[in-house]
Amino acid sequence: MTSTTDGAAEFLTALRSPNSEHWTEPMSNASSPVELWPVATALHNALPTDVRDGWALRLYALLQKQHGEQSVTNLPTRSGLSVVHDWQRHTVLPLLAETVPGAEAVPFSSLVPLHAEATAGRPAAPDVWRAALHPVLLHLYAAAYDRKTAYTEGHAGARDYALSHGRTPAEADTYGHEYAELSCTANARAFAEAHALALSNVLALAYAADDRGAYADTFPGSHVRAVLRACERARAHCSAAGNAAVRLSEGLLTALAGAQSLRSW
8 A cells, every 4th residue: 555545544544543633743644734634634524424534635635736746835925815815705605695595695706706815825904804704704604504413403492381371272382382483583683693693703814814723713614514513504595506515515626726826926
């Protein structure tokens, strides 16, 4: 067995590990860039079982092609986070835009030029990033909130409470629905606002500093899962066409391949 084959097997083993998202130590033959390892593991877990390992091997091959068998820890980019920016601009934001219902206005377009400039090594200041990120993240986490489960649990708890206090089944059911609607709406808003506020701040700082380690500390794997949940819950009223995990995964490979082409110049 060649060292490349050994490295690929080790790469797959690490991705399949229950604690894969928290893996940070270098592997003997291969490792994922620190800022993309949580993204890669989240995508690998979300992909259909019949394609996930094939995708992972293609990712490994891209990293190997640039850096050889002993190290794939550094991305071939003009900017530390240029692959992330390219992926966000061309894959994540267009996919997320498909989760917007009807004529609801979410200013995705304000982020596009910021990611384009950052890809070229000219990141904006933190305040600029923060202002552009916050409304998009607010939409994302509102869309990703598990409203159905929260509503069901809220209704059941409130109905049982009403029954235990002598209400008729019909009265208890009405009370349960009223409580569930109020609590679910309030909790969804609080969930979205808290995540958008926290993440827009740390992402703005990481993007402005072009800091791969700081980006890794923003829990990018959780961000991927939020996008996937938002797409899943939007299918009833929006396009969100195709398998979102496949689109995100293929987009990441495209961003990596594009970065390597630029580096070869």
